[in-house]
Amino acid sequence: KDCNNIFVCSSCMASEQHGRHKFVEVTEVFKTKKDDIKKDAKELENHISPLYEEIARDLENQLANLDGGYEKITTTMSKQGEQWHREIDIIINNMKTEIGEIKVKHKDILQKHLDEIKQIQSLIKQTLQAIRKIEKSTDVSLTTEYSSKIREFSKLPPKVKVTLPTFIAKPIDPENLYSLFGQITPLSTATEENVSSLNQHKTSVRELMDEPELVTTIHTGHEKLRSVTCLNDDKIWTSGKTNDIKCFNSKGSLLQTIQKQSGKFPGDIAVDSDGDLLYTSGATRTVNKVKNGQTEELIRLQGWTPGYLCVTSTGDLLVTMYSDDYTQSKVVRYLGTTEKQTIQFDDKGKPLYSGNAKLKCIRENRNRDICVADSEAGAVVVVNQDGKLRWRYTGHPSVTKNKPFKSQDITTDSQSHILTADSDNHCIHILDQNGQFLGYIDNCDLKGPTGLCVDINDNLFVCEFYKGNVKKIKYLK
Numbered sequence: 001k002d003c004n005n006i007f008v009c010s011s012c013m014a015s016e017q018h019g020r021h022k023f024v025e026v027t028e029v030f031k032t033k034k035d036d037i038k039k040d041a042k043e044l045e046n047h048i049s050p051l052y053e054e055i056a057r058d059l060e061n062q063l064a065n066l067d068g069g070y071e072k073i074t075t076t077m078s079k080q081g082e083q084w085h086r087e088i089d090i091i092i093n094n095m096k097t098e099i100g101e102i103k104v105k106h107k108d109i110l111q112k113h114l115d116e117i118k119q120i121q122s123l124i125k126q127t128l129q130a131i132r133k134i135e136k137s138t139d140v141s142l143t144t145e146y147s148s149k150i151r152e153f154s155k156l157p158p159k160v161k162v163t164l165p166t167f168i169a170k171p172i173d174p175e176n177l178y179s180l181f182g183q184i185t186p187l188s189t190a191t192e193e194n195v196s197s198l199n200q201h202k203t204s205v206r207e208l209m210d211e212p213e214l215v216t217t218i219h220t221g222h223e224k225l226r227s228v229t230c231l232n233d234d235k236i237w238t239s240g241k242t243n244d245i246k247c248f249n250s251k252g253s254l255l256q257t258i259q260k261q262s263g264k265f266p267g268d269i270a271v272d273s274d275g276d277l278l279y280t281s282g283a284t285r286t287v288n289k290v291k292n293g294q295t296e297e298l299i300r301l302q303g304w305t306p307g308y309l310c311v312t313s314t315g316d317l318l319v320t321m322y323s324d325d326y327t328q329s330k331v332v333r334y335l336g337t338t339e340k341q342t343i344q345f346d347d348k349g350k351p352l353y354s355g356n357a358k359l360k361c362i363r364e365n366r367n368r369d370i371c372v373a374d375s376e377a378g379a380v381v382v383v384n385q386d387g388k389l390r391w392r393y394t395g396h397p398s399v400t401k402n403k404p405f406k407s408q409d410i411t412t413d414s415q416s417h418i419l420t421a422d423s424d425n426h427c428i429h430i431l432d433q434n435g436q437f438l439g440y441i442d443n444c445d446l447k448g449p450t451g452l453c454v455d456i457n458d459n460l461f462v463c464e465f466y467k468g469n470v471k472k473i474k475y476l477k
Contacts, residue, residue, distance in 0.1 A: 080182055087399045095167075102165050113160045124153055180397050185436050206415055206458065208430065212475040214444040215459070218252040220470055225463040227269050227409075227451040228470050233459060237277055238451075238470060241265045245279065250472070258290055268308040268361070273315060280306040280319070287319060287334075299337055304330075305357070312364045316340065320353075320360040320372065329353040329360055331370060331387075343370065343387035352381055352389060361409040366416045367433055373407035373420050380407050380420050382435065391435040393420075401425040401440075411452040411460075415476070419460065421449040428452070428462065430475075444473055 127149050134146055222240030230236045233250035242265055247256040260266060260281065267280035277290040278298075287299040287306055299306070299319070307320040317334040330344035330353070346352055353360055358376035365371055368385040380393040395405030403424040410420045416433040419441075427442035428449060441460075451463035460473040 077182065083399055084181065099165065099167075106162050106164070109162050110160065113157075116157065120153070120157070127153075182397070183437075206476040208417075208439060209475055209477055211443060212441045212460075212473050215472040215474055216250065216252070218248050218470040218472070220246055220248065220468050222246070222468045225450065225465055225468045225470070227266070228461045228463050229269050229271050229453045230455050230461065231271055231273075231275060232455050232457065233472070235271075235275065236461060236470065237269050237271060238463070239266045239269050239279070240468070245269060245277065248470075258295075267306060270309050270311055272311045278309060278311070278317070280309055282306065287317070299334060307357075308359070308361045310363050313366070313368070318362050318364060318370060320362050322355070322357045322360075326357050327355040329355055329374075331362060331372065341387065343383060346389045352383065353377070359408060361407075363410050363412050363418075365412045365418065365433055366414065369433065371410050371412065371418055373410035375406045375408055378405050378407070380410060380418065380431070380435075382418075393429075393431055393435045393437075395422075396429065396437040401427065405429075408450045409452045409463075411454050413454045413458050413460075413476070415458075419452055419454070421452050421462070423448045423450055423465065428460075441473060441475055444471060446471065 131146075134142055137143065218236065220238045220240070222238060222242065224241040225238060226241065227239045228236065235255065236248045236250070237245060238248065239245045243260040245258040245260065245266060246254060247258075248254055258277070260279070264281065264283035267282050270278045272278060272289075274291075278287065279290070280287050282305050285301045285305050286297050287309060289296050289298050298317075301321065303324050304321040305324070307322060309317060309319045311317060312333075315335075319332050319334065320329065321332065322329045328344070328351070330342055332339055333341035333343075344352060353372060353374050354377040356376050359373065360375070361373040363371050365382075369390060370383050370385065370387075372381045374381055378394055382390045382392070384390055395401075401422070405422055406424060407429075408421040408423040410418065412418055417438070418431040418433065418435075420429050420431070422429055425442075426446050426448065427440045428446070429440060430438045432438055444462075446462060446464065447467055448465040449462045450465040453461050455461070458476050460475055462471045462473060463469075464471065
């Protein structure tokens, strides 16, 4: 055994060289090796080989879907081009209409002055006829009563010159047009370590639908609907600018109503992994939990007011808050009631979030990134789980979305997509986990979307602020 498992005879065993070594029966080594070989064969056959087959299938599927994927990109480009053509045609027609209206005004001005001149010409003609009559007459009174109008007619009216309008064509900047038309993200090749585990949770890849579908509309009765949260569509919690929090099922039937003890509306609502309701209260500066119909206080702040909250995949609680003087904002992570982490500044010491009491909705993505919709800053701010800034999203250039981007709420799904509500432009922006714009949800007649949430089946629930409706939308294939 001490000589790399070499075979020895009885003479060698008694020799000085091997005399003190440990000896193992060949049959034991043989049996052990056989067992190892059997285990390796089983591991290769049942575990490792299928993993390589899965990787090969994935690459084959990527290759098979390559043409279709690129065709979708070019189709989207063509649609954008058609939209541009339509918008340009509308602009040209509006300008032509404007020119037509100016032409009418121009004509009216000239015609008015021409009518005045014609009237004076008629008076001159009448006066000239009267003078010639007097010239031929011998009537003394008619001659003596004559009054000259030469001075009156000598005061010529001003000469009217109306200048034609001009169209000043602005120079076309191809580079600027290119950036306004859209952006092509560079080819990105990412390699991920394959971690094999019998207990590893696998998420199937789901693509975005070309046209999202409205599944159902729930009428909540809230006057100003702000927030929605759920784990599944069995219990959909909603809150607005009143002190009641309502729970509905997927058919829109009211299941439960909770009256906040403070009498003020909740800042935000969330549901933990047990299905218990959590809510923030600005009036009492607390984070509260409703369990079995009883409300208990989890966190009470000093010098800060809680805003929005979310429950992480590990059960931690993330809470956005602002200071009493409205100059600072931050995110705090809690384990139970214990503060674990504060996220407020970037690596250069600059604030990550705008300092005010405006909306700062928060969600954790599947890659543990922390995503905040900072409405006043007009940005989605994403940091990693250590609080390091990863990227900011400030909107996507669009011909049809003309109002400034102000993110009203944010949520994430099983594909690590980030969805954010653009209330003023009546749409939802969809981003990937690296902040790349993927598309809009703007075809479900959304009016002032605010609160968002995605359930465990990737159904999207959207609050309409003024209508008080929650719309359930399917957007993944």
